[in-house]
Amino acid sequence: MNSIPFLSDDAIPGGFLFSAARAGLKASGRTDFAGIVADKGTSAAAMFTANRIIAAPLIVDKIHLSRTAGHVRVVAINAGNANCATGEAGLAAARRVCGAVAATFGCHEYEVFPASTGIIGVPLPAEKLIAALPQLQSSLGRSAEHLYQLALAIMTTDTREKVSATTLEIAGKTVRILAVGKGSGMIHPQLVPHATMLVYVLTDAQVEPAALLGFLQSAVNVSFNRISVDGDTSTNDTVLLLASGSSGAGIDSASAPAFQQALTQVCTSLAKQIVADGEGITHVVELEIEGAPSDADAIKVAKAIAHSPLVKTAWAGCDPNWGRLLSATGASGVAIDPAKINLWFGELEICRNGERSPFYDEAKAHEYLKQREYRIRMSLGVGTGSCxxxxxxxxxxxxxxxxxxxT
Amino acid sequence: MNSIPFLSDDAIPGGFLFSAARAGLKASGRTDFAGIVADKGTSAAAMFTANRIIAAPLIVDKIHLSRTAGHVRVVAINAGNANCATGEAGLAAARRVCGAVAATFGCHEYEVFPASTGIIGVPLPAEKLIAALPQLQSSLGRSAEHLYQLALAIMTTDTREKVSATTLEIAGKTVRILAVGKGSGMIHPQLVPHATMLVYVLTDAQVEPAALLGFLQSAVNVSFNRISVDGDTSTNDTVLLLASGSSGAGIDSASAPAFQQALTQVCTSLAKQIVADGEGITHVVELEIEGAPSDADAIKVAKAIAHSPLVKTAWAGCDPNWGRLLSATGASGVAIDPAKINLWFGELEICRNGERSPFYDEAKAHEYLKQREYRIRMSLGVGTGSCxxxxxxxxxxxxxxxxxxxT
Structure with missing residues (x-):
């Protein structure tokens, strides 16, 4: 079996079981239905896409989370069909699946958290998922291998599984945090509390749902909400954080900063994995924008650059055509001063005061951009906003x- | 010679001379420097890019137009270098060229309207342009062939020249309107009065500069401001309308609607030519958005669709993946109601009330999308805004x- 090399069974938070099955939604015949079964009493907090068209399972999720005041027993995820733009029939299909999942795993229907990813606008064949439930139940287990099988089952155009994990000590107890997710195209998550990226973050810390949402928002805002492959914000993006409490470690004001930092680190690692597996990509670019009028403006400039086809194609060609970055910045809507813009590729000064740097060396810049991963820093010189x-x-x-x- | 087949010398507005020269800016060695010489007293109105980083010639143009209160004698256009992000040296270069143009053609420096298109961030070799001025002067002429040579000289990645023309009768006199322009990539003009698309609209009607700007704004807002190839708004986009008055026909309140209509038609034709020659494109899509909360919202939805890489790549594959259009609409920020969206490809109903139409026929939809040019209509059902x-x-x-x- 192809276990995740760096992940041992010890890294798996207590209180969770994982499984994967073949429901026949993927044309490839690969596994396409996965489950996470959580201990009774597991706290839940979720964030969903800001797209105004949202998939049926997300509508159900919001109702269920509200009904349980933030508790989840079973996460049921299918790949190969987004169950979006499917009308009342789509909602009914999601509910039928939830009912059958609840019957299989012995919980209330509203303790089920359904999720779907795949093509939009095609009716979800609920009966195929329901028929695969015995398979899903019989394959349950708590090992790293079980988690790996889940990570594979939820993939669509992803070329590899995405998992990140860390542990920390709180009051002498070991707390585990692990994130598993998928996403490759239609990646520009704009998650709000209440994105076709699906991410499940699991911990065995003991945290109430309201506090859990606070931790999740802080982590998501600087990780999943700061990535883009193609600028297309999906109808299905979802990040769910579950806390089983099985470590016995509660989070108080003393331990909250460490827990927050560990959670943010796990989310940032997974977010970067999603970008690094973006559809067809050959370069991952870390943008550092500073000196903007505000942080929100810095993010606006970063997105204008990240979403410019001319910038992105120049990067594909390792072309140091920095004028395209400036043009995108000027078109961002942010109140910049062209004469104050400085730009670096790594440590190479490219542009100073809005024009070509006296140190600009095209051959070196071209060489720098040949790396698979690199850093571009832009200083706008008009404020203290950054991202x-x-x-x-x-x-x-x-x-x-x-x-x-x-056809 | 390769004259423009549909354009006779009769279509050329009176009062203008055209020329083209080789200044050595294009690596290909093709003509790259062009001039329009206008009769004394020619009125001018211009609109420029909304990008906050603007090229040096546009800064000069604004100063010159203000100084002359809307009069232009010579338009001097170079391709191969945008003279943008070139600092004080770029401004000085643009001014040196203007001075030499004024001396060559016998007008004031501020009656010169410079323009540049090409790569950003590379110093403009003013001396090459100045050395080519005798060539530019000796090749002047008023024929369709001279105009054609100008249309070729200003091209960059364009694969063909772009010209549109019409005539109308006003008070028994023939008024000619002609537009010539270039643009292929970095095409998402956002022109405001006071975009690497360059367009010159010429007429021999007699119109004062202030009125001319009114006509130009009305025409541009529904033509050049309604096109996008890649969503990248350039630092150099410029539309200049010149009225020589040589027809002897003034425009009064009675003839204004006909003049406006003819002007808008010429601008729309040229705007469509720019889209149809977009870099690497294989399909031209006319989007009709209706039932939006407002016209501005309709434009927002159209741009969200037009700028979605997933929608655009589906079109490249003739793929009727209409869910991507819906997802882009939902992410547009416009207050839509998913259950009220209807969608047609031409006459084919694709989506009704936010889900797959009962009449959806994937094979027919795929066939429809194989055409080079087609129409997609979306009705949002929430208001009366359209575009x-x-x-x-x-x-x-x-x-x-x-x-x-x-390298």
Missing amino acids: RFWTTDLTTEYVRINADYS | RFWTTDLTTEYVRINADYS
Whole structure:
């Protein structure tokens, strides 16, 4: 079996079981239905896409989380169909699956948290998922291998599984935090509390749902909400944080900063894995914007750069055409002063005071951009706003993946 | 010679001379410097990019137009270098060229309207342009062939020249309107009065500068401001309207609607030519958005669709993946109601009330999308706002053109 090399069974938070099954939604015949079963009493907090068109399972999730005041027993995730733009029939299908999951795993229907990812606008074949439930139940287990099988089952155009984990000590007890997720295209999550990226963060810390949401928001705002592959915000993006409490360690004001830091680190690692596996990408770019009028403005500039096809294609060609970054910045809507912009590729000064740096060396800049991962820093010189943002290039392979249509 | 087949000398507005020269800015060695010489007393109105980083010639143009209160004698256009992000040296270079142009053609420096298009951030070699001025002067002429040579000289990644023309009768006199322009990539003009698209609209009607700007704004807002190839708003976009008055026909309140209509038609034709020659494109899509909360919201939805890489790549593959259009609409920020969205590809009903239409026929939809030009109509059902917008697909060829970098 292909276990995740760096993850031992010790890294898996207590209180959770994992499984994967074949429901027949993926044309490839691969596993496409996965479950997380949580101990009774597990706290839950979730954030969903800001897209105004949201998939049926997200509508159900919001109702269920509100009904249970933040508790989840079973997460049921299918890949291969987004169950979005499917109308009342889509909602009914999601509810039928929840009912059957509840019957299989012995919980209330509203303790089920359904999730879907795949094509939009195609009716969800609920009966296929329901028929695969015995398989899902019989394959349950708490090992790293079980988690790995879940990570594979939820993939769509992803080329590899995405998992990150850490542990910390709180009051002499070991607390584990682990995130598992998927996402490769339609990646520009804009998560709000109450994105086709699906992320499940699990911990065995003991945290009430309201506090859990606070921790989640702080972590998501500087991780998943700071990445973009193609600027397309999905109808299905979801990040769910579950806290089983099985470590016996509660989080108080003394331990909260350490817990927050560990959670943010796990989320940031997973967010970067999603960008690094973006559809067709050949470069991962860390943007550092500073000196903006505000943090919100810095994010606006980062997104203008990250979403410019001309910038992204230049990156694909390792082309140090920095004028495209300036043009995108000028078109961002942020009140910049062109004569105050400085730009660096790593340590190489590229642009000073809005024009070509006297130290600009095209050959060196080109060489720098040949790396798979690199850093671009822009200083706007007009304020103290800043941000860090992760994005990718735009390649012919991205176009091929998404233009591929054969009838 | 390769004259523009549909354009006779009769279509050329009176009062203008055209020329083209080789200044050595294009690596290809093609003509790259062009001039329009206008009769004394020619009125001018211009609109420029909304990008906050603007090229040096646009700064000079604004000063000159203000100084002359809307009069232009010579338009001097170079391709191959945008003279943007070039600092004080770039401004000085633009001014040196203007001075030499004024001396060559016998006008005031501030009656010169410079323009540049090409790479950003590279110093403009003013001396090359100045050395080519005798060539520019000796090639002047008023024929359709001279105009054609100008249209070729200002091209960058364009694959063909762009010209549109019409005539109308006003008070028994023939008024000619003609537009010539260039643009292929970095095309998402956001023109405001006072975009690497350059457009020159010429007429021999007699109109004062202030009135001319009114006509221009009305025409631009529904033509050049309604197109996008890649969503990148340039630092150099410029539309200049010149009225020589040589027809002897003034525009009064009775003839204004007809003049406006003819002007808008010429601008719309040229705007569509720019889209149809977008970098690497294989499909031109006319979007009709209706039932939006407001016209501004309709434009917001059109742009969200036109700028979604997933929508654009689906179009490249003739893929009727309409869920991507819905997702882009939901992420547009406009207050839509998912259950009220209807969608048609031409006459084919694709989506009704936010879900797959009962008449949806994937094979027919795929067939429809194989056409080079087609129409997509979306009804949002929440208001009376509407717009028409022209855009393109995103192909591997676009990526190749813009990622091509060889050291």
